[in-house]
Amino acid sequence: MNASIALSPAVRLPWRWAWLAPPILFVAIMAGTAIGETAIPVETILKVLANQLWGADYAVDRIDAGIVWNYRLSRTLLAAGCGAGLALAGVVLQALLRNPLADPFLMGISAGASTGAVAVTIAGLGAGTLTLSLGAFAGAGLAFGLVVLLAQAAGSGTGGGRGAQAAGAIILAGIAGSQLFNALTAFIIARSASAEQARGIMFWLMGNLSGVRWDDVVLGLPVALGGLLVCLWYRQALDAFTFGADGAASLGIAVNRVRGVLIGAMALVTAVMVSMVGAIGFVGLVIPHAMRFLVGSRHTRLVPASALAGAVFLIGADILSRVLVPGQVLPIGVVTALIGAPAFAIILIRGARTS
Template structure:
């Protein structure tokens, strides 16, 4: 009964918390906007009300801040889910899209389309980012397999370490490729804009971006929820998952492709944002436990709230200046990453 009561409370609290975060992300910024003004603008836009609202405030709320908050929520959800899935599939607490090279590969693919004209106009930014993400992750997997070939049993820790080291190597390689493309093909003004975007930038997102980010995030969430039992099984290893009747290869491929796709979509819009997929799943495991029936929705919600909060901080922490959101997430995530390393070392 207690578990059912907690689930019912969560069903009510989650949308209220997300709504409060979206309102905060819309209200707080370079200039504060009252919540009642935001509600009037929403009523005018969604239900055709005719409240008297200043046109400048209405434009800031609808065309800039609300769309930005929605994309931030979708991006946080997607990255947190990607971290949950990668940590379960790889059985490695340090796996996330940023450390595994997926974000770096997606950035390279997006920059290649944006600056170098890869695909001659036939590829969109999201398609280029997905191709780069898939290539980077494939390279990381191959490198990790070569480095830990034949590992097993007592060498499981070595295999897990090989995956992270391969991810770091892949990230550095694709970051170097991105820098090379920018140096070779971009002018000075383009280079400044792209480098700022690569650190995580929500300033340019609009409703057209939200229209792509929202279905991507919801699709990733639904896929993870549908395969929540399989994710539980994967945490005990592929052999255990197979013994439980899980179709290991197709489900693993589906989950990896889905997470690479949603990561690529988000990176193509806002750049590479680090540590969300690392910090959020660990924090939620501490709160709700390791079963994915609770971990997946909790991580999705926490990721959305975290990135909206980070976006708010990026706008107010330095008066008169907007910081890249990746700076804020790294300032929070780097100490958390160090804590995970220390705790993991003490546990061995």
């Protein structure tokens, strides 16, 4: 497989279509709030929002108002933020590593974040001085550092100097890191968690939005927005990195500083999302590829398009998790895997044919 990601000479969708982004996101949020075991009309949702945000006095059934405000809307908004953040992390990792298969899940970042979060909540790491998000961030950073060291030990590094060999080494190192941190997570759960805690954590580790509340939204959305702003600020640097670290340096990019900022920002975004909803795979892998097909590879367009598509994709996956099995809510990670695994196979097959 070709380890590099070439820039497209032309985009497929012109900028005049950008005005569709807000309506698409609004429709997705309305759908995520309306669809479920109990269908709620959009008119009712709008009345609830008017009552809560502007003090209106529309007559709304209290049960419907509770479902909308206390359960579905917060869940949908966090799904949007989480999907956008994970998609952006995939865009950044694929550009920096020049590897079309890089994403937070495959690179072990999500597994490391899960280990850090479980270590704080179950094993009491930090003796109460570490928050869940900080523990997840520490685990994510440790996991990615281990993956980089493994890849360098294999003689490839992260600059993409040996094409397919470098790509393969990074992915294999990511798989090894993921397995290691998944094993550490299982060990901590078996060693320190009660039976009830173990059941809850195992469901959370597969991706779970059921326990989302407004406090999570207040943290998650600003983090996702911050990740988007960082990516937009460094969009030209991301374009340069697609030609390799040496090519970026020749264009005047401070390679080490920019790479550190971008990886640190994406590790933080991933860690915060994992600490709230668990590890959700394939979003950062599938969405950037789909958006490159639609808007091209230049990050001025790819970054906002991936953020929007990631948000809509995870809202859609959350809707499916609520309606696929009547009377039961599936872990959202199961839904994304059912969609992402075939897409992953297609990417592998296409890469093998074009190499």
